[in-house]
């Protein structure tokens with residue numbers, strides 16, 4: 001896996017935002033895999049500023065988000081749909097009908113998995129997938145486990161993930177389950193870009209790049225993909241050997 005260490009999150013946001021904008025300029029109906037959390041925010045800021053400047057249009061772009069909480073109303077302020085609207089979709093010229101999410105409130109998780117899988121397939125697959133990384137090495141909401149899961153599935157969140165994300169929930173307890181793309185689906189993206197910033201990610205970054213490839217560190221699977229590039233700030237890269 002190729003990686004770059006850039007000075008800070010804004011430099012990373014510019015670099016990764018440019019990757020997305022360049023792709024969309026080359027392929028107007030590109031299929032983007034999108035992520036939530038703090039890490040992507042500077043990327044989305046770059047995409048918004050490029051769109052506002054008239055340098056790129058997302059009119060024909062299709063998007064698929066990695067994951068969504070279960071048992072949380074879609075319109076709740078902490079749903080990933082709300083996040084995406086507030087942080088990106090409402091600020092660019094995307095057609096909201098082209099934005100797709102797993103339904104965390106579905107009654108049949110297997111039918112929902114198949115629905116989402118078919119949508120991605122019909123779109124021609126994901127051209128560029130954006131990822132953050134959890135402190136325990138999770139990607140999307142693929143928590144450390146005994147197997148790499150292929151297709152979207154319902155996952156029980158770990159105490160580490162609940163602790164990290166609970167800070168965003170001030171009115172209700174954080175959901176304990178989520179629907180997420182499986183590692184297999186993430187690896188089917190044609191290109192992947194991962195961002196990690198801050199010292200809290202240093203152990204996960206080291207395990208991803210230098211540990212064994214194991215579902216105990218879901219991000220380690222990315223080393224099997226031929227077109228992954230990661231961007232770290234110096235704190236996230238601090239424990240790497242070189």
Ligand code: GLP
Nearest residue numbers: 036037038039132133134140141
């Ligand atoms: C959540 C999301 C992940 C994200 C991770 C890290 O668990 N499901 O997609 O990568 O948080 O988030 P942050 O970038 O806020 O550290």
